[in-house]
Amino acid sequence: MQAIRLIFQLFFLEIILYHAVLFSLGDSYKNCESYCPFGAVETLALFAKSHKFPCAVNEFNYSILIGVLLITVLFKRAFCSWVCPLGAVNELITRARAYFSKYAPLNETAMKFMYGIKYALLGIIVYATYINYDLVFRPYCPYFTAFGLHGHTTVVLSYFILANALLVTFFIKMGFCRTLCPFGAFLNFFNVKTVCKIYRDEKACDCCRLCDSVCLSEIKVSQSIKIESRDCTMCLSCVSACGKKGSLKIGI
Amino acid sequence: MKPKIIxxxxxxxxxxxVTFSAASYxxxxxxxxxxxxxxxKAIKEVSAGNFKTAELEVNGVVCLGTSKTFAKWLNESSGILSIETFTSDRTVKVGYDGSKISADEMIMSIEREVSVDGEKLKPFSVMRYRETANSDWIVLRTNKKTEVDEL
Known part of the structure; x- marks a missing residue:
């Protein structure tokens, strides 16, 4: 299953990079922002007000957003671990960092504060976009900086923000996705009572805690009966790693 | 706890x-x-034989702002009756009075130059066009970068 997920991540990463290169060569109109569902989130209030696509956002961004929301309602934040290219980069950094040394556990209060940052960012971005009638966050967007191949609004500060956003991942497992990503914050509003989730069969489980150690979001899988954490991205690492086959299942 | 359905x-x-394929489609x-x-009002006044439409792929029409600028730019020519822009593929549908302007004149009008800081630039360039939805595209150029992009 993890091999399939890797194929998916590489596929979506390749699509974004392919179009970014074509765009920079002048062979395509589509660049990374053409596929960005967060562009639709940013301009949702404006679209509701004016019934027009503001700035460079178009029906493609909105239809992808609808698709992502559908996936979220069904399978939690599966978009983050299966599709998002920035999520793939974060996972790569997390795995590389964990290979060399273990992540130190963080203070619970500090983590609660860190979790709040993404919601604050989401509010600020949506409000700033609404009052400015423009994608004002674009120059500071780590996704646009990373995959825009020095897009037209990218400045030195953009690279500084991208570097710092990724640096968080060196201290917190999947740090950017869990604490800073405003799109993750938006998806969490639809990630309350999802249709499918991971269930743990207590009778079959021998509490080896392998699932806890492989979880990228540091969820205590071995202490839960069903995984309802909003951090779960359905990467299925726990299901794949489980030594007792059948003790972790996806169900309704 | 066991799930109802595995x-x-x-x-x-x-x-x-499936979701992403459906979303793209x-x-x-x-x-x-x-x-x-x-x-x-002008559309009603034009005789049916003279009302023509053209679909153009215009480089430079990238967002709502440039779409409005393009409409203002094109409306400086006479005989333009309707304009619809689609930024996802940079296409523009133009309805025009065939007795006042031809497709070639319209393209020349779109591609006229403007002076910015003493430098002459083409803000919009037509990549290809066709006069009806079923006709073949006539390709004028292939490089999708505009002179404004190069600045």
């Missing part, structure tokens, strides 16, 4: 693949104009 994990990638099928305007 799902094969392979369903998850399948749902993602949906976007191509239900195209929404980024900007549209029409002069209804």
């Amino acid at each position: 799902i094969n994990p392979l369903i998850l990638p399948l749902v993602i693949a 949906f976007a191509w099928f239900f195209r929404v104009p980024t900007y549209s305007e029409s002069n209804e």
